[in-house]
Amino acid sequence: MSVFIATSRRRLVTNVLIKSLLLAGVIAALLPLVLVIGYVFAKGLPAFSADFFLTDPTGAFFGDQGGIRSAIIGTFAIVGLASLIAIPTGIALAVYLNEIGKKSKLASGIRYGVDILTGVPSIVFGLFIYSVLVIGDFMTGFAAWKGSLALALLMLPVVIRAGEVSLAMVPTTLREAALALGAPRWRVILFVVLPSAVSGLVTGSLLAIARTAGETAPLLFTVLGAQALTMSFVEPMNSLPLQIFNDIRQPNPDLVTRAWGAALTLILLILVTTLIARFAARRNRI
Amino acid sequence: MTTTIAKKGMNLTVKNIQAFYGESKAVKGVSIDFPANKITALIGPSGCGKSTLVRCLNRMHEEGSSASVRGKVLLNEENIYGADVDPVSVRRTIGMVFQKPNPFPTMSILDNVLAGPRLSGDRAHATRKHAEQALRDVGLWAEVKHKLNRPAADLSGGQQQRLCIARAIALEPEVLLMDEPCSALDPISTQRIEELVLRLKKRFTIVMVTHNLQQAQRVADRTAFMLDGELIEVAATSNLFNKPKDSRTKKYVTGQFG
């Protein structure tokens, strides 16, 4: 009699069955992604040309309609200012939560607030800024910085959460080593904890940027949109999501193509940001 | 190789120290003298409170959440738990080396040695010359002088631990606390650390926790035996091992429990 038992038929069948189910699941998950990206490429690529990137939209319905330069630069400007607001604030709050406040009442209050903020739909941030700063009692009018503020509110919880996680990954032994050298707590944080967490902080911040760069709703009520290139944050500004939103609704195939071109540009920008984030995450792991 | 200048160390006197983690008492009223320029070994079964006691000696214990300390620790008559004493200045004067080598991974070898002076805002000692001296003192200079700007993680475990000792002595403390500094190291590295500690006692008062009884006998002038948060016995090392007064000490040093 053999020591081993022959593989049962039933197990072979189950094995094949489960494997095919898993494969079907993977396909079901990837197919929409491939379809969407493929579709945007197919629709948007014909719009690409030097002029497309180097000229501003003219606003004309017929004739020379222009490119999307002001939208690209506007997106960089609006998202850039939002990042300048949200990333330092978010990291500071993460430092407070993980290094200073820890289990305090204030810290759990902030954590609760962050949880709520995470679940707020982006359009609500837009409406909030709209009612307070665009048609409010103290301030009126559309302006790029108000859109940045709305995006910053959207980014903040992402930065805080990611920051808290990467700070928590810094081993306690390093903090102790620094404290035992007679370092005041703020120096421990600044020169030991933050540098050790830097790759996680960069990754979290970039993912927050990537997440918000395509947001349209918070910009609609705050930045309004524009055709010409402007560097003034107190005026309405163009941006890629707004350009797409406006162009895609036009009964003119050229403008619709421009919308797809802008969409492809946006996807590529976000893709690059995400790739940089992944790269940053892989480097300097402790 | 070393150009150690003999310096008179300071006495560290512990008076009825009690250390708590929340409600539970890990050190239950220990009084002990750590004489200047002597190596005192702390031995005892694991969990008896050796690390906790040592962390009370440079006010590190209170950094833990809900940890608290009662009692006095006098450094040359001055209570480090005095009302107006800044714990930060205590830690500058009473250095510490940990069980697991813990160089800063984001810093180079050189920056690690200078981390103490820099982190404590002591610009005068944050010089390359000073770092070189500290590295020579721990016998690491020849091994690292050509790669001072490499990350500290490039070094072996034993070298990292000597780097951590260099980092601690670069602050020119009076006392050096070492919590099982060799327990993560191989025998050769352990031997080098032991030789180093013997040299360093000319300059510092040294307290060394060890679970290795042979090590205590090799390096320590005095040995203290702890059990269950209490100090059972402290004596000259040979006396403690050969003529223990307490039956529990005898049981422990003859390997009957622990």
Ligand SMILES: Nc1ncnc2c1ncn2[C@@H]1O[C@H](COP(=O)(O)OP(=O)(O)O)[C@@H](O)[C@H]1O
């Ligand atoms: N962070 C902590 N929180 C709560 N209890 C602790 C903590 N660290 C140590 N203890 C307890 O305190 C006692 C002494 O521990 P420790 O000083 O680490 O012993 P040793 O260094 O002699 O092995 C043990 O009972 C241990 O369980």
Ligand SMILES: [Mg+2]
């Ligand atoms: Mg211990």
